[in-house]
Amino acid sequence: MPRLEGVAVEHQIAGEDPRASLLARTLTELDIANPCDWQGGVSRYLLDTLERWITLHGSNAIREQFSLHATLRSNPGLYGSEDIDHARLYLAVEADAAGYVAIGPTVDLLKAVHPQLPVTFYRLMTGALGRWARAYDYQDALERVEMWKEWIEGEENSEQYEFPDVEGCIPAEMRMEPLDTEGLRDLTNGIKDGVVRRLIQGALDLDQVSQQVNPPQISEETREALMDCNPPLPTLLVSFRHQDAVVAAFDEDSQAMLEAEPEPSFLAEIVPADAASVRKAFDSLAGLCETLATASRLMTLLPGCQEEGHQRGSAH
Amino acid sequence: MRAPTICTRREAVLDELTQLIEGRHPHCQTIIARFLRDPEFQQASELLAKAIEEEQRYRRSAVIDLPPGWLLPV
Numbered sequence: 001m002p003r004l005e006g007v008a009v010e011h012q013i014a015g016e017d018p019r020a021s022l023l024a025r026t027l028t029e030l031d032i033a034n035p036c037d038w039q040g041g042v043s044r045y046l047l048d049t050l051e052r053w054i055t056l057h058g059s060n061a062i063r064e065q066f067s068l069h070a071t072l073r074s075n076p077g078l079y080g081s082e083d084i085d086h087a088r089l090y091l092a093v094e095a096d097a098a099g100y101v102a103i104g105p106t107v108d109l110l111k112a113v114h115p116q117l118p119v120t121f122y123r124l125m126t127g128a129l130g131r132w133a134r135a136y137d138y139q140d141a142l143e144r145v146e147m148w149k150e151w152i153e154g155e156e157n158s159e160q161y162e163f164p165d166v167e168g169c170i171p172a173e174m175r176m177e178p179l180d181t182e183g184l185r186d187l188t189n190g191i192k193d194g195v196v197r198r199l200i201q202g203a204l205d206l207d208q209v210s211q212q213v214n215p216p217q218i219s220e221e222t223r224e225a226l227m228d229c230n231p232p233l234p235t236l237l238v239s240f241r242h243q244d245a246v247v248a249a250f251d252e253d254s255q256a257m258l259e260a261e262p263e264p265s266f267l268a269e270i271v272p273a274d275a276a277s278v279r280k281a282f283d284s285l286a287g288l289c290e291t292l293a294t295a296s297r298l299m300t301l302l303p304g305c306q307e308e309g310h311q312r313g314s315a316h
Numbered sequence: 317m318r319a320p321t322i323c324t325r326r327e328a329v330l331d332e333l334t335q336l337i338e339g340r341h342p343h344c345q346t347i348i349a350r351f352l353r354d355p356e357f358q359q360a361s362e363l364l365a366k367a368i369e370e371e372q373r374y375r376r377s378a379v380i381d382l383p384p385g386w387l388l389p390v
Contacts, residue, residue, distance in 0.1 A: 021333055021336040025334065025337065028326065035329040035330075038332070
């Protein structure tokens with residue numbers, strides 16, 4: 001074979017995707033990126049911009065309770081090898097581990113004030129968070145146990161299987177109807193207990209913050225690309241007590257959560273040259289961050305949180 | 317010398333990014349950057365690599381002079 005003296009046989013390339021340069025320019029035009037961060041490299045500039053944006057929208061509070069990471073990439077999934085759309089980029093947030101809260105002591109505190117208060121508070125908190133990220137709670141655990149029971153139907157010796165008693169760990173007050181917002185505000189006006197008032201106000205604030213911006217809508221094409229993915233990893237696990245049946249169901253369920261690639265917790269499509277598209281994606285990210293930051297601040301107020309919760313560490 | 321203001325810095329960054337997007341930036345003028353942007357360059361390199369591979373079947377190893385601007389395909 002002919003040899004070319006002096007020619008390297010391998011070249012390493014660190015190239016910039018043209019979409020990244022377009023996005024960097026649009027972010028600078030929108031004043032989302034700070035030109036002072038520019039050091040000549042597009043990737044570094046985009047990462048600094050993303051970090052700056054997340055910091056601006058509550059990263060310190062988020063880190064207290066949650067573990068997530070954000071990426072800008074050319075595919076909606078983590079492992080896609082071919083771009084499904086050469087004109088798009090994706091802004092994704094994924095959970096590294098689930099935050100954890102045991103809400104039982106809060107239920108005890110609130111039911112002493114009004115029997116419908118625990119379920120009202122619970123629905124406000126998990127509903128607001130659920131608009132943006134997946135929270136695993138007793139309802140997921142109930143569904144999962146139901147599914148496991150269906151799987152063993154008709155099997156010989158099916159009695160040998162034991163399932164977590166999720167039904168048995170749900171406080172009676174959680175089966176009541178929640179108060180509507182007006183009823184909750186009327187009730188709150190008459191509450192003297194400062195801790196309870198702060199909890200209710202925190203839940204109302206969370207509900208409001210979660211609705212300030214709408215989560216991003218994704219296209220059918222992107223939806224199809226994620227068709228074979230598992231559901232997103234939970235951002236938060238909500239049990240009633242430490243090591244109760246909800247936690248047991250979660251532990252069992254989590255064994256299979258990574259058997260297939262999970263969907264991102266948050267995904268926004270970006271057309272890098274389109275200012276409206278970029279603005280919308282970054283506003284949505286701000287909505288997610290502010291919801292998580294407000295949830296995190298609320299979680300630190302929950303009674304018994306330090307003893308009952310926060311002990312699981314990485315829950316996936 | 318006065319430090320550039322935020323406004324002039326912003327304009328300078330936008331200008332540099334535009335040069336990158338349009339392929340006018342000095343970073344885009346390296347042979348590898350041109351190779352990455354130019355499908356014809358890539359195709360020509362691929363053809364040449366295949367031709368050299370074919371040669372291997374018929375001829376023994378020989379040293380030839382390096383053509384100007386030569387770049388092996390990646």
